[in-house]
Amino acid sequence: MIYLAIVKIAFRALKRNKMRTVLTMLGIIIGVGAVIAMVALGRGAKAQVAARIAALGQNTLMIFSGSINRGGVFSGFGGAGTLTIEDALAIENEVPGVAAVSPEARFSGQLMFGNNNWSTEGRGEGVDYLSIRQWEIADGAMFTDADVRSAAKVCILGKTTADKLFPSMDPVGQTIRIKNVPMKVLGVLKAKGVSMMGSDQDDVVIAPYTTAMKRLAGVTTLRTINVQVASAGEIAEAQNGITELLRQRHRIQPGRDDDFFIRNPQEFLEAQNAAAETMTALLAGIAGVSLLVGGIGIMNIMLVSVTERTREIGIRMAVGARGRDILLQFLIEAVTLSSIGGLLGIGLGVGGAQMLTALKNWATQVSLDSVIIAFIFSAAVGIFFGFYPARKASQLDPIDALRYE
Amino acid sequence: MVIKLQDVHKIYHTGEVDVHAVRGVSLEINKGEFVALMGASGSGKSTMMNVLGCLDRPSKGSYFLDGVDASKLDRDDLADIRNKKIGFVFQGFNLLARTSALENVELPMLYARQRIDGDTQRNRALKALEIVGLSDRADHTPNQLSGGQQQRVAIARGLANEPALLLADEPTGNLDTRTSIEIMGVFQKLNDQGITIVMVTHELDIAQYTKRMVVMRDGKIVSDTPVAKRLIAENELNRLQAEQKAAQLTG
Numbered sequence: 057m058i059y060l061a062i063v064k065i066a067f068r069a070l071k072r073n074k075m076r077t078v079l080t081m082l083g084i085i086i087g088v089g090a091v092i093a094m095v096a097l098g099r100g101a102k103a104q105v106a107a108r109i110a111a112l113g114q115n116t117l118m119i120f121s122g123s124i125n126r127g128g129v130f131s132g133f134g135g136a137g138t139l140t141i142e143d144a145l146a147i148e149n150e151v152p153g154v155a156a157v158s159p160e161a162r163f164s165g166q167l168m169f170g171n172n173n174w175s176t177e178g179r180g181e182g183v184d185y186l187s188i189r190q191w192e193i194a195d196g197a198m199f200t201d202a203d204v205r206s207a208a209k210v211c212i213l214g215k216t217t218a219d220k221l222f223p224s225m226d227p228v229g230q231t232i233r234i235k236n237v238p239m240k241v242l243g244v245l246k247a248k249g250v251s252m253m254g255s256d257q258d259d260v261v262i263a264p265y266t267t268a269m270k271r272l273a274g275v276t277t278l279r280t281i282n283v284q285v286a287s288a289g290e291i292a293e294a295q296n297g298i299t300e301l302l303r304q305r306h307r308i309q310p311g312r313d314d315d316f317f318i319r320n321p322q323e324f325l326e327a328q329n330a331a332a333e334t335m336t337a338l339l340a341g342i343a344g345v346s347l348l349v350g351g352i353g354i355m356n357i358m359l360v361s362v363t364e365r366t367r368e369i370g371i372r373m374a375v376g377a378r379g380r381d382i383l384l385q386f387l388i389e390a391v392t393l394s395s396i397g398g399l400l401g402i403g404l405g406v407g408g409a410q411m412l413t414a415l416k417n418w419a420t421q422v423s424l425d426s427v428i429i430a431f432i433f434s435a436a437v438g439i440f441f442g443f444y445p446a447r448k449a450s451q452l453d454p455i456d457a458l459r460y461e
Numbered sequence: 462m463v464i465k466l467q468d469v470h471k472i473y474h475t476g477e478v479d480v481h482a483v484r485g486v487s488l489e490i491n492k493g494e495f496v497a498l499m500g501a502s503g504s505g506k507s508t509m510m511n512v513l514g515c516l517d518r519p520s521k522g523s524y525f526l527d528g529v530d531a532s533k534l535d536r537d538d539l540a541d542i543r544n545k546k547i548g549f550v551f552q553g554f555n556l557l558a559r560t561s562a563l564e565n566v567e568l569p570m571l572y573a574r575q576r577i578d579g580d581t582q583r584n585r586a587l588k589a590l591e592i593v594g595l596s597d598r599a600d601h602t603p604n605q606l607s608g609g610q611q612q613r614v615a616i617a618r619g620l621a622n623e624p625a626l627l628l629a630d631e632p633t634g635n636l637d638t639r640t641s642i643e644i645m646g647v648f649q650k651l652n653d654q655g656i657t658i659v660m661v662t663h664e665l666d667i668a669q670y671t672k673r674m675v676v677m678r679d680g681k682i683v684s685d686t687p688v689a690k691r692l693i694a695e696n697e698l699n700r701l702q703a704e705q706k707a708a709q710l711t712g
Contacts, residue, residue, distance in 0.1 A: 061571050072559060371555045374516065375569040375618065376544020378537045455516050458555065 062381070066389040069361070070286035077393065080357045083350025084397030084437065088430045095426045097412065098336020100419030105329045111248060111257075112321050113189045115155075115288050116403025117295060119147075119232070119281040119302070119319040133240055137277035137314040141265075143305060144182075144281045151297035153290035158182035159265045160280040161235025163237040163272035167221055167261060174220040178234065178261050181282070186245075196228035199264050207266035210240045214260035215247040237271050239263065284290020291320065351437040358390050358445035369449050370457025383450035390442020391435055398434025402427050428449040462525075463625050463657045464490035464513065468472075469522035469532075471508050480554075484509040484680035485522070490659065492625075495652040497668035497688075498661045500677035507630075507679065514549060514628050516544045516636045527625040544572050550617025552631035554611040556603040562614045563599040567592060569621045589617035591648055609640035616647055627651065629660040633667050639701060645670040646694030670694060 070077045095253065121139045141159055148157040163178035178184075183201055199210045211232070218227045218241075227241045248257040269275050285294045295318055302316055362369070369382055406427070409420040464500045473484040483505045490496055500506040505613035511517040512524060515531050518539070524532040527546050534542065543549075548569075556565045566586035570577045577585075593613040603611050612632060619627050628646070649670060652658050660671060668674050669692045676684045 068560075110462050225498060367555070368557055371557060372568070372572070373540065374514070374543060374549050374555070374573040376622075378540045378572070380537075455511055458516075458551070 059384075060412050062181040062385050062388055064390075066392055069339040069365075069389055073361075076357060079211050080353055081397035081400065082394055083353035084347065085350075085401040086401040087343065087347030087350040087400045088401025088434050089404030089408055090342055090346050091433075092254060092422065092426055092430050093408040093412065093420070094339035095336060096405070096409035096420040096422045097418060098332060098339060099421035099423060099426075100413075101332040101335065102329060103421050104419045105325055105332055108251070109322060109325045109329075110190070111251075112325065113191075113284065115285040115291055116188055116321060117283040117285060117291065117298070118319045118321060119283065119298060120317055120319065121277065121279060122313075122317060137275070138306060139278040139281055139302075140262070140276075141278065143302060144278060145300055146301060146305060147281060147283060151294055151301055153285050153287075153294040154283055155286040155295065155455075156184040156188055156284040158185035158188055158282040160185075160282055161265050161268040161273055161275060161277045162279050163263075163268045166274065167217065167232055167234050169230060170225075171223045172221050172223070174217060176214070176217050176261055178263065178268065178272060180217075180263050180265035180273070182265060184281060184284070185262065188282050193243045194246040195226070196241070196333045199242055204264040204266050207270050208264060209239050209267060209271065210242050211261050211263040211267075212243040212245060213241055214245050214258040214262075216256055216258040217261055218244045233270060234261070234263075235272055239267075290382045291322075294447045295320065304323055306454060321409050321421060331449060347437060351394070354390055354393055354438060355441035355445060357393075358386060358442055359448070361389070362386060362449040365449075366452065366457050369452050370454050370460065373452070374453035379450035382452075383446045386446035386449050387439065387442050390446065391438035394438030394442070395431065395435040398431045401434065402430060405430070462489060463492050463526040463527055464488065464659070465492075465523075465657070466512075467523045469512060469519040469524060470508075470621055471505075471512060471519045476649065483512070483519070483675070486677075486680075486682055487522075488675065488682065488685075490657065492657055493652070493655050494660045495648070495672040497616050497671040497674045498659060499663060499665070499674055501663060503679075504677040505680040506663075506677050510628065510630050513626075513659060515539045528635070540572075541574055544574070545570055545622060546625045548616075548624040548627045548630045549694055550612065550615050550619050550627065550629035551692075552634040554608070554615045554635070556611055556614055556618075557604055558604070561600050561602055562590060562595060562606065562617075563587065564605070565603070565614055566617045566621050568618060573622060585621060586617070589620045590614070592620060592651070593617045594653055608636050609643055610673075612644050613642075613647060613673065616644075616651075619709070620651070625657065627658045631662055632660060633662070633664070641667060642670075642694050642697050642701065645692075646698065649694050666692075672705065675711055 119139065121137055144157050144159040147154055156353050158181045161180035163180065165178060167174045167176060183198060183204060186198055193212065196212070198212060199208065203210050213227055221232060222230065227244055229241065231240050233239070245258065251257045263272065267419060283294070283298065285291050293423065299314065303314060306315055308315065372382060406422050409422050412418045413420045466486055466488040469486045473480040473482055486509065498506050498509060512519050515526065519532050522532065523530060526542065529542065531542055556657070557568065563583070563586050566589050567582045570582045570585065587596060587599060590599055593616050595610060595613050595617065597656055598606060598610060606614065633644055635646060645667065648658055648660070662668055669688060669690065671688055672691065673687050675682055
């Protein structure tokens with residue numbers, strides 16, 4: 057028998073019951089659409105996390121001063137004030153694998169220029185800070201080692217801060233005031249966007265850490281030491297080296313707790329990444345269940361169809377159709393149902409994902425492989441759920457089938 | 462010889478009781494014969510029909526159809542034999558609904574083991590429809606055709622693969638007298654062209670159009686005689702017409 061003819065027969069049978077065909081397909085359409093949209097959503101979330109990892113800078117460690125407990129009241133991290141500039145220098149010089157270090161102190165205060173003023177997060181950093189964070193200057197230049205040594209009254213501005221203070225002019229070369237200290241703006245940073253916590257990373261002013269400590273915050277200890285490790289493989293080693301060095305420098309007895317702690321932001325993001333992956337798997341799983349239900353719908357309709365068309369099967373067998381021909385006819389019908397449903401479902405899924413992005417601003421990423429897999433899976437659903445009814449049809453006895461009313 | 466049955470038995474195992482539907486039938490039918498297989502219901506003629514049509518295998522005995530032993534074939538081979546050597550005509554026509562007459566006639570060619578290309582299928586189907594006098598109805602679906610026309614389509618379908626045997630099961634059972642005679646006329650015409658026909662019927666007047674009557678009772682052949690006063694469909698139709706005219710004139 058010519059396969060083309062079987063396909064034609066299958067199509068004709070599907071066309072005959074248009075409403076039923078469409079309703080049966082709907083199960084697959086929704087199932088495939090849901091799988092594709094959900095996977096796109098999961099991939100989008102993952103891509104976002106990946107972008108954040110890149111934004112953090114590669115292979116970075118952050119060392120925080122520990123918290124302090126005064127009469128049962130804990131200060132926040134950094135409250136102990138145990139990290140010093142010397143600690144930072146020692147880490148840079150003595151710990152193997154450490155590529156760059158930027159001591160960090162925070163300050164706050166109103167930034168003023170002319171009639172404009174803006175309250176932002178002030179950071180005192182080393183000259184390597186930008187390279188550690190993989191951040192670039194858009195305009196002007198970063199301060200230098202000499203500025204750090206002399207606690208020069210200079211700063212660079214984040215994009216947001218620059219826009220607020222200088223709505224209509226170039227900030228580079230201007231002098232702003234922070235806590236009445238005149239600070240010369242050396243440069244403006246490139247926009248970095250929203251952090252993983254949702255804060256605007258560009259709403260910032262960065263000064264040399266020496267300036268921040270002496271002139272702006274009036275502190276003698278560091279809040280944080282930012283460290284960049286040469287390669288991902290050396291992170292653990294560097295972390296151990298830093299711990300050892302700081303315990304030694306801070307004269308902490310064995311068995312006592314550290315008065316600092318080291319955070320590896322990649323770990324945090326990787327956990328977020330894993331969460332995104334779990335979420336994707338969960339959503340895809342739920343969507344997969346609806347695909348399964350769609351498949352059961354196909355099986356149901358095919359069983360009804362076989363019963364309804366028992367006489368037709370009998371006629372075909374009487375004129376010489378083998379069981380295999382009948383099997384193929386119904387199988388092709390089921391696969392046609394499911395794969396056309398799959399194609400429409402792909403359309404729905406892609407459209408749905410784009411709608412989520414357009415309406416809800418959720419990141420989505422439709423990938424070719426998920427589309428291909430969804431299509432193959434929907435065809436497989438047709439084969440799997442179509443096989444039993446088709447087999448049932450093919451095993452009918454021609455005499456009984458012909459007599460069937 | 463087209464059909465040779467030797468001591469054919471058919472026993473159905475239904476539950477606890479075995480039904481012995483055919484009890485030792487031997488029969489030979491030659492090429493070009495036109496045989497009526499008769500009998501009351503329960504006589505075993507339907508079972509015989511199924512065996513002759515290769516829809517079922519005998520429990521015992523052998524069945525040679527056109528030189529092939531059909532009593533020991535499996536399902537697939539039986540399907541092939543039906544396809545190649547037998548044309549079926551049923552009481553209920555058994556055409557595919559919502560499918561044109563032409564496509565119905567093409568159906569057996571679709572399942573031919575030796576592929577037949579689309580054009581040949583179409584030409585052969587048209588020729589078969591022409592033989593039964595329906596070439597102008599090729600595009601009609603069964604529900605657009607009268608009972609007699611549907612049965613003609615079914616006969617054309619039976620002829621499609623040029624079978625050795627045309628097997629008809631109560632072909633006039635659903636038709637009125639006039640249409641029945643017309644259908645018998647088609648059969649007689651085909652038989653005149655050399656086609657072997659076996660027709661199962663319980664109507665004696667229909668059997669009169671055949672050449673040989675085989676009567677079964679209780680699973681056995683009780684008589685096998687040539688038809689003495691054979692009716693010719695053409696004459697009968699003319700007579701019927703004359704009668705109707707006379708009735709109109711007198712009425």
